[in-house]
Amino acid sequence: MLTDLSIDQQAVLTLAALVLFTTFAMLAQRSLLTLIQVFAWQGTLLALTTALVAQSSGQHHLYFSALLTLSLKAFFIPWLLRRLVVRLDIVRDVEPVMHTTVVMFIAAALVVFSYYIVLPVEALAVQLTRNTIAVGLSVVLLGMLIMISRRKAVTQVIGFMTMENGLFFTAVAATYGMPMIVELGIAFDVLVAAVLFGVFFFHIRSSIESLDVDRLNRLSEEERR
Amino acid sequence: MKIASWALLQTVLFVLAAPLLRGGVRWLKCLLQNRRPPPLWQPYRDLVRQFRKQPVVADQASWLFRLAPYTIFAATATAAALVPLLTIGASGAVLGDIIVLVGLLALARVFTALAAMDVGTSFGGMGASREITVSALSEPAMLMAIFTLTMTAASTNLASAIDFIMSQGLILRPSFTFALLGLMLVAVAEAGRIPVDNPATHLELTMLHEAMVLEHSARYLALLEWAAQIRFMIFAVLIVDLFLPWGIARDLDAASLATAAGLLALKLAALAALLVTAETVLAKLRLFRVPEYLTLAFLLSLLGLLSHVILEVT
Numbered sequence: 001m002l003t004d005l006s007i008d009q010q011a012v013l014t015l016a017a018l019v020l021f022t023t024f025a026m027l028a029q030r031s032l033l034t035l036i037q038v039f040a041w042q043g044t045l046l047a048l049t050t051a052l053v054a055q056s057s058g059q060h061h062l063y064f065s066a067l068l069t070l071s072l073k074a075f076f077i078p079w080l081l082r083r084l085v086v087r088l089d090i091v092r093d094v095e096p097v098m099h100t101t102v103v104m105f106i107a108a109a110l111v112v113f114s115y116y117i118v119l120p121v122e123a124l125a126v127q128l129t130r131n132t133i134a135v136g137l138s139v140v141l142l143g144m145l146i147m148i149s150r151r152k153a154v155t156q157v158i159g160f161m162t163m164e165n166g167l168f169f170t171a172v173a174a175t176y177g178m179p180m181i182v183e184l185g186i187a188f189d190v191l192v193a194a195v196l197f198g199v200f201f202f203h204i205r206s207s208i209e210s211l212d213v214d215r216l217n218r219l220s221e222e223e224r225r
Numbered sequence: 226m227k228i229a230s231w232a233l234l235q236t237v238l239f240v241l242a243a244p245l246l247r248g249g250v251r252w253l254k255c256l257l258q259n260r261r262p263p264p265l266w267q268p269y270r271d272l273v274r275q276f277r278k279q280p281v282v283a284d285q286a287s288w289l290f291r292l293a294p295y296t297i298f299a300a301t302a303t304a305a306a307l308v309p310l311l312t313i314g315a316s317g318a319v320l321g322d323i324i325v326l327v328g329l330l331a332l333a334r335v336f337t338a339l340a341a342m343d344v345g346t347s348f349g350g351m352g353a354s355r356e357i358t359v360s361a362l363s364e365p366a367m368l369m370a371i372f373t374l375t376m377t378a379a380s381t382n383l384a385s386a387i388d389f390i391m392s393q394g395l396i397l398r399p400s401f402t403f404a405l406l407g408l409m410l411v412a413v414a415e416a417g418r419i420p421v422d423n424p425a426t427h428l429e430l431t432m433l434h435e436a437m438v439l440e441h442s443a444r445y446l447a448l449l450e451w452a453a454q455i456r457f458m459i460f461a462v463l464i465v466d467l468f469l470p471w472g473i474a475r476d477l478d479a480a481s482l483a484t485a486a487g488l489l490a491l492k493l494a495a496l497a498a499l500l501v502t503a504e505t506v507l508a509k510l511r512l513f514r515v516p517e518y519l520t521l522a523f524l525l526s527l528l529g530l531l532s533h534v535i536l537e538v539t
Contacts, residue, residue, distance in 0.1 A: 010397035017399030017532045024524060101520050108527055115535045131536045 008056035014172060015049045016135040019169055023142045023162060027107055028100055032090060036081050039158050043073030045175060046165055050172050059176050065183045072187055077194045084198050085154060090204065103149050107142055116139040136170025153204055164190055170203045231477060232528065236306040243454040244268035246461060246493060253501045268454065275447035277436025283344045283440060293340035294441065294448040297333045301452040304329040308462050309483040312474040313384040322381040334360055341437035348449065359414055359421065364517035367411045370528035372406040373533055374467055383484050387470045399536050403529030405468045410522035412460035419504040421515055465492045
């Protein structure tokens, strides 16, 4: 029961719910710049969760990883993406494949699905905050949904990063984080991915004059017209 | 018997205080926009003025048109009786639970729409159609938010739900956060405020609620406006009661009632300040974007329900 948990653990659960909410907000968002803004907020929430878990569990290496998360996911990557978006001049085009409402209901169904999947795992877990595994898994699935439901390459990258956020959240909330070396590795992977994606955007655009990934399916010059 | 008279007193107080809340919101909004505010009791003056006037009714109007304002006012006032204002010890909660409250508000809405269509002007029909569209989308969201609370408290009776929440002390509940946000969005839509509707305009393209009451005059109009003010207050008190119940009186002695009144005024003022700030920074949504707004409200309430199941049970 919720009443048995300490106030820290209740706060972790609330943060879990908020992380889920930011993911939904990203799914619903039309403007790219706001999308990046929400992504930055998600990074902040993630860092906050990590710091809170570090404080309540006494695992001090988590403070470091909270700091890393804050600087990378709340500031650096959003800044990088924003700069890209402004330089590529695509501030206002987000093209959803499906109607937003439909996507939302698919998303809600995914949350229920991941809860159902996670039930047996939860029964085995020992942490009191094990309920957050379901939230972590749904953030991963919703990140995938962001990738599926949008056409532009930038939003797909954000979807990818959201999936990573979901994994990180699960690791922190359910098992008090991964070993330090793994965390460092992942953090730099994400960083390198963000930079590489930036380079790729320019390449994609210079070769097909658009960031619409649907057009990557077509092969010849003739078909494109 | 004593409790019944207390409940009646509380309802009368609720109905009488409703214009004051509207006046307070208007006053704050004027201050925020650097205009000179009208006095707080301006809504009362308006009501008195309208009651004194001689009503003008269209020739084609049927008995429904004349009856509707009374029905609407009665239904809304009964709904107000179900909401504990100062004390949970003597509310009209014996009459019915929160689902009855939603039903009474829906009844009032049906009569508003019928009366609007009765005269046969195009504005009335347009307003009615818009209002019903909005309410069809906002009602599920509201019920969903309320179900989240009632699942936690294991009761749909408002008084016992509030009692349960108070007795648990301060607990951070993710589901309540979502239900609160969802209910706030619904309240804005239902009360006809920006960004869904602009209460201060008579521009036909943007009207929702105002379009329906265009044909009413004098005491009919006064009753309708008063009912709208009560409905606004019902939502405000509901939000305050359910999510910040601390301070509400459990017993019927003077000291705790006075504390409850003072705290309630503070909480409502804070809520009004929040609403006014939001109204000042936001623009009215295009009508076709309103369903998206309400989908967001529904989604928040749904997330509340989901996070209750996922995070709080077990």
